Amino acid sequence: MQRPTIADIARQAGVSKGAVSFALNGRPGVSEATRARILRVAEEINWRPHSAARALGGARADAVGLVIARPARTLGVEPFFARLLSGLQAEFSSQSIALHLMIVEDTRAEIEIYRSWVSERRVDGLMLIDLKVRDPRIAVVEQLKIPAVVVGGPGRHGRVSSVWADDRAAMLSAVEYLAVLGHTRIAHVSGLPEFQHTQRRSRALRDAATRLTLPRARSLHTDFSDAQGAAATRKLLAGAGRPTAIIYDSDLMAVAGLGVALEMGVAVPHDLSIISFDDSVLAQLTHPSLTALSRDTYRFGVQAAQAMMAVLADPTKTKNHKTETPRLIARESTSPTRS
Amino acid sequence: MQRPTIADIARQAGVSKGAVSFALNGRPGVSEATRARILRVAEEINWRPHSAARALGGARADAVGLVIARPARTLGVEPFFARLLSGLQAEFSSQSIALHLMIVEDTRAEIEIYRSWVSERRVDGLMLIDLKVRDPRIAVVEQLKIPAVVVGGPGRHGRVSSVWADDRAAMLSAVEYLAVLGHTRIAHVSGLPEFQHTQRRSRALRDAATRLTLPRARSLHTDFSDAQGAAATRKLLAGAGRPTAIIYDSDLMAVAGLGVALEMGVAVPHDLSIISFDDSVLAQLTHPSLTALSRDTYRFGVQAAQAMMAVLADPTKTKNHKTETPRLIARESTSPTRS
DNA sequence: CGGCAATGATAAACCGGTCTAGTGAACGGA
């Protein structure tokens, strides 16, 4: 027999299709004895539900969609995504929810995918990442009426749930740490300026600079690539009154910056302290190892997945879930100023 | 109207459901005039196919499955997967094929997922990675009669297509390069011994050692983690008659090994040459930068995806597709021996 | 002009589940 169906179960157990459906889904309508018999038969003939048939009846797709809008080719170098993905997956797979993944070029394409996935009922919910200032996706998911979770909020995202970390507090802790070490000329090599998390960090630096009266505190924007991270570093170190400390928005850029410093004969941490806003083996394997704002990105993914499952369970309840604030881990790349 | 269906199109265009289906799928059975009218109506009311309904009729799921059987937590650090994934995605998305992704703990769980995805008709094909010696998955996919592509073959995998690179030739080129530089004591820090690619590399080293009469050529197995890579390095460098060159199976382990060497006062490349079997920014950002066997992993992913689409188009045609052999890129971590 | 094939279209079955309305039997209370 090719691929047993509930009709086969029904025949063998001597009941109707409906009864089988009730039994298999744990709903009332059958006696315990019958239920047990049906389950036994199902087990025996190795029956599996046909997801399409289920979905057709309006049931869940048991899949969540994630679209990443960055050039596919550059994605591989960013450890953050892989770790986030791992965390999401670990949690989702515990509920047998698969991840529908797609990498596209830009937000327009991303929105197109959302529309088709939703109207084709491929996914039950969407995870939005890299939220931008005035992000058009928010309006789209609200219009599509599909459960969504913003990873890396919160921002202006109406009634959509979000999971976020306090970038502001993290940045402040890094700046204060540097200030205590005697640094007054602090620079920030950031990511894309249109991202909300980039803006939060840059603003936090500005505010801290005002409060602690640090002159020359500045943010240089990049596209997160190691090349632009290196270029920004070169620019900072070449100028007069160069910074004594640089905070990088990713470990990849921090490592690239470290390379530039060595190349230019700027000793780390003696002449320049370096802090990475993201931690990974990468930051730990360099010499000197990098002081970093560390958080458990895997766990962040797990929490994002949990938030999604909460929204799936009750779409009316939206919630902003704040996760652990990245903590500063002091390593070898920071030291007091020499003066 | 909530979610237009082909019945709506049929009504508005004044034809039957069947005619609409023919028109939308570009099959014969309707005149050009009618077809055009139907397509126009479909466009107008913004109709999208309901993937579940399609699948129920036995059609394609337009998704390909990929299960990675490694501890989710450690996955994020391996740049290889992210790049492979990017390449796969880029190619698949050009055909609107989504990737169904799941990360599990072991091969048993992986096989379970295969069974359920196939019987639930969630995917049209499966990508198998990290092929092991006598891998049980081969028998499973053959039994399930689902199109599959082995990424990183070829091995004993019957009539299943594969996409692979010539690890043996790559390893030989690395060993020969080192031999020319005067190295005779060459070690290899490899990955998990049960993987076929690990075995091919280890065997290539042994063969080269015999041919070039290199004593003490040996492979040390690890689990691919930076910790075990470091431990293996420490063991190698602590012993008497330590190697003058080490080849690492991944850039992550190579970087970890580099750190251990620096820590132990072994100068790279002066006292020790290092080659990484995998290239990425990681290898380029260290100091000294790492000589590496480089290949375009993104492209590898693209080719794997193409192989999958070929099998989907005609499941009877299986093929072993050999991709570019990793080429040695000399950087700063290798030099002639001092003697 | 008759027979036959090709064309364009329709109606209905079908895929494998879910779910609702309905049925018969057992049970309980007055």
Place this chain on the structure above:
DNA sequence: TCCGTTCACTAGACCGGTTTATCATTGCCG
């Protein structure tokens, strides 16, 4: 004893497509 309720279960509609069998019309050929 009789009615109402609950329980266990059945029959069949339904979801939104695809596909097959069927049919009418037209055109072509001998």
